[in-house]
Amino acid sequence: MKAMKDHAREYSFCAYCPKVCRFSCPVSESTKTETTSTWGKMTAAHLAVTGQRPVDEQASKAIHACTGCMRCTEFCKHHNQPADALFAARGETIAKGVQPAGAASTLATFAQSGNPFGRQLAPLVAAWKADSPVRYPFFPGCTVLVKRSELVDETLNVANRFGAPLGVSRAAGRCCGYPLYAAGAFELFQAHARSFAESIGPYPELVVQDPGCAFTMKVLYPRFDVHPSARIRTVYEVLDENLPHAPLKPALEEAVAYHDACHLGRGLGQYDEPRRLLHRAMASVREAPSSGNEAGCAGGGGLLPRTMQETAVDVARRQAAELQSVAGETVVTACPTSRRMFERAGRRSEDLLSVLKRWLDFEPPTS
Ligand code: SF4
Ligand code: SF4
Structure with a gap:
């Protein structure tokens, strides 16, 4: 540390x-x-x-x-x-x-409920009791559970159709601890990381949706001398690996721009995996002038939405505008926090998993 x-x-x-x-x-x-x-x-x-x-x-x-x-x-x-x-x-x-007040109140909320939203996550997780054997324990992340729970259903559905059945893990009832790190409460973060890593000890691997959570477990924990025994992978890695088992369907005739989320791209080096998935579902995937390791930020990290709210939304607005300049309305991202920031900035965006679900569900009209 x-x-x-x-x-x-x-x-x-x-x-x-x-x-x-x-x-x-x-x-x-x-x-x-x-x-x-x-x-x-x-x-x-x-x-x-x-x-x-x-x-x-x-x-x-x-x-x-x-x-x-x-x-x-x-x-x-x-x-x-x-x-x-x-x-x-x-x-x-x-x-x-x-x-700053926004950072202090985040720490206070975390101390009370164990996550930055002040919600009890365990009852939310219990709603997804798997009714058949699953191959991978799944960790959506607090943002998805609290702010966009329908994305969990979409992800489980897509993963099944890719031959990689996921089941929401009991570990998902706890936050990974990123807000403690971002607030600079390093001792609390280290203690939380230790106890979280212990709680996922029984799993051989954990499939994580929110890139911020995956980055925290895979990159930040080791910096704090915490080494989970479970193999941490993103849902994008797992689905990409299973692409050969995905249904053979034509791509949707739409043009979208892909937003590289900071923690997924620069944080975990996953630029190609989400793009390969998106290319299967969309006929035209366009790149912003700055993409890959130089891609812009959507303003959702580092507690900025809590400490400098207007600036955070403005950062998201600028990034969305850059992406929309190459593909019209729709921006696709693999980061639920980025999507939320684009929404707060009044810009249309879609989660990569929602796009994949839409593609899999689409039945071309019969002539
Ligand atoms: S380019 Fe200069 S200001 Fe920027 S990170 Fe490097 S040393 Fe710091
Ligand atoms: S917000 Fe600015 S200072 Fe912070 S990591 Fe990004 S570019 Fe660097």
């Missing part, structure tokens, strides 16, 4: 950098301020860690103006990782009592 002081080198790289990645940060592109640029945020942390300026409310605001999208890292010659370093600095804002 790396605390703020362990990131001193990364902060200084940015503080003395001529802002090479300036254009890449979705937050500063939206706010149009230097304080929320990668350079500005990391400089606030650099000044704090070198004792030149305390972590006050202003510095805390800057430190929280990051979605954790990792886009700046892609344009950095040092491959510096501001997301991780800034989230570590958030721990100092808790210690100094200057954490």
Whole structure:
């Protein structure tokens, strides 16, 4: 577990950098301020860690103006990782009592209910008791369970038709803990990760829908010295692997643009798997000017929707506009949080699994 002081080198790289990645940060592109640029945020942390300026409310605001999208890292010659370093600095804002209200209330809600939505997840999970043997235990993620439960049914249906039957796992009744990490509550996150990893110990593997949850279990847990014995895979990997068993049907005659979610793409390196699935279902899949590892962010990560609500929605609006410029109305994403952000920005988008379900259900009219 790396605390703020362990990131001193990364902060200084940015503080003395001529802002090479300036254009890449979705937050500063939206706010149009230097304080929320990668350079500005990391400089606030650099000044704090070198004792030149305390972590006050202003510095805390800057430190929280990051979605954790990792886009700046892609344009950095040092491959510096501001997301991780800034989230570590958030721990100092808790210690100094200057954490933004939205982040503090997320921690309070999490302490009460074990997830960021303040809901009891176990009864929701119980609704999907599998009535036949399943091959893979499935973890949709809190956002799907609470905000779009119909996506669980669509996913189970698609997986069955791909010959990869999933069953909602009891582990889905707990959050993976990402909000604790994003709030900088690293000790709480580590303890939560340990107990979550233990709870999935009996499963040989866990199939995860929300890329943020998969990234947390696969990438963040090991950074905190937590190593789940269960193999963590995304539902997109599993379905892609099963594509040869998917029904042979013509693609739908529609044009869509694909949004690479940050945690799925830059986080887990899964660019091709969702595209292969989408290409089977849609006649035309178009790419935005920035895609793959350089793709834009939808504003849903790093607690930004809770700490800078309007900015988060504006980030989503900009990303949707870029995607819609190449494919008209419909944006497809494999990230339920991104879809929610596009919706909040008043833009039409569809989950990849909903698209696959629509494709599988479509019966061409008989002449
Ligand atoms: S991430 Fe790299 S390019 Fe961006 S400000 Fe920091 S050192 Fe410079
Ligand atoms: S991780 Fe994303 S939001 Fe955070 S500083 Fe880098 S580009 Fe900006």
